[in-house]
Amino acid sequence: MSALADQPYVKMNGLGNEIVVVDLRDRPDKLTADDARAAARPEGAPFDQLMVLYPARTPGTDAFVRIYNTDGSEAGACGNGMRCVADIVFADTGKTALTFETRAGLINAWKGAEPLVSTVDMGAPKFGWRDIPLAEEFRDTRAIELQIGPIDAPILHSPSVASMGNPHAVFWVDDPWAYDLDKIGPLLENHPIFPDRANITLAAVSGPDHLTMRTWERGAGLTKACGSAACAAAVSAARTGRTGRHVRVTLPGGDLVIDWRERDDHVLMTGPVEYEREGRFDPALFAGAAAS
Numbered sequence: 105m106s107a108l109a110d111q112p113y114v115k116m117n118g119l120g121n122e123i124v125v126v127d128l129r130d131r132p133d134k135l136t137a138d139d140a141r142a143a144a145r146p147e148g149a150p151f152d153q154l155m156v157l158y159p160a161r162t163p164g165t166d167a168f169v170r171i172y173n174t175d176g177s178e179a180g181a182c183g184n185g186m187r188c189v190a191d192i193v194f195a196d197t198g199k200t201a202l203t204f205e206t207r208a209g210l211i212n213a214w215k216g217a218e219p220l221v222s223t224v225d226m227g228a229p230k231f232g233w234r235d236i237p238l239a240e241e242f243r244d245t246r247a248i249e250l251q252i253g254p255i256d257a258p259i260l261h262s263p264s265v266a267s268m269g270n271p272h273a274v275f276w277v278d279d280p281w282a283y284d285l286d287k288i289g290p291l292l293e294n295h296p297i298f299p300d301r302a303n304i305t306l307a308a309v310s311g312p313d314h315l316t317m318r319t320w321e322r323g324a325g326l327t328k329a330c331g332s333a334a335c336a337a338a339v340s341a342a343r344t345g346r347t348g349r350h351v352r353v354t355l356p357g358g359d360l361v362i363d364w365r366e367r368d369d370h371v372l373m374t375g376p377v378e379y380e381r382e383g384r385f386d387p388a389l390f391a392g393a394a395a396s
């Protein structure tokens with residue numbers, strides 16, 4: 105029987121990034137990739153990311169969190185989803201600061217000054233080619249040799265690449281809306297230079313401390329917002345001299361504020377969350393999943 109059968113869930117969003125949260129903190133069950141794919145079906149609870157809360161594994165942490173994309177793959181990081189999960193745990197513990205454990209490490213979150221706003225510490229970015237990872241050595245990941253389109257007139261080229269716990273490529277453009285990201289995105293996501301695939305962002309510098317961007321997410325496709333991509337774009341903008349270390353990032357779903365802290369290199373992301381509805385997964389959804 106699937107861990108999700110008849111399991112309650114909360115449907116939320118972070119800037120329109122569709123997040124479903126399932127709380128298994130007091131259950132022994134474990135979710136499979138098949139469960140996640142079944143849950144993403146239209147008759148389930150469609151999401152961009154499914155966030156699953158498990159009991160804490162490490163002393164001093166509040167929960168262990170696993171993050172699934174719609175194709176059942178797991179993401180090391182999801183900034184918008186972490187704010188949603190944090191808001192739920194703020195409400196049930198009364199705490200204003202939390203530490204979560206994810207596959208990419210520990211993530212701290214703080215309640216913001218306004219209701220339904222919070223800050224997540226996404227940790228330090230990684231820029232080494234092995235960390236991202238890339239399939240071959242690049243000494244300078246501020247702009248790597250990668251292009252699509254005709255050799256002498258590429259449509260997109262020379263992205264900055266970074267890991268925020270998940271792999272990101274950021275292409276600098278004048279207008280992120282001027283491209284068919286739904287067509288280009290899958291090609292770049294699966295490009296052989298990215299052995300673990302990658303989240304693909306088109307970003308424009310809109311002001312000295314302002315970026316505008318759109319993202320094709322690995323394993324999930326076009327989304328209204330991708331928090332970790334906003335962090336990747338912000339650190340890439342700062343390290344290429346395009347902006348300072350504190351920026352506002354406008355995504356299709358709204359704005360995030362990103363701070364790349366000098367003191368410890370950590371990236372802090374501040375933004376809103378919204379509750380949409382509560383529901384319960386229909387056991388019939390998982391009949392096929394359990395059999396496969």
Ligand SMILES: N[C@H](CCC[C@H](N)C(=O)O)C(=O)O
Nearest residue numbers: 179182183184270321331332
């Ligand atoms: N929506 C997310 C990230 C999803 C990550 C994902 N698509 C992957 O790396 O596999 C965010 O707010 O950070």
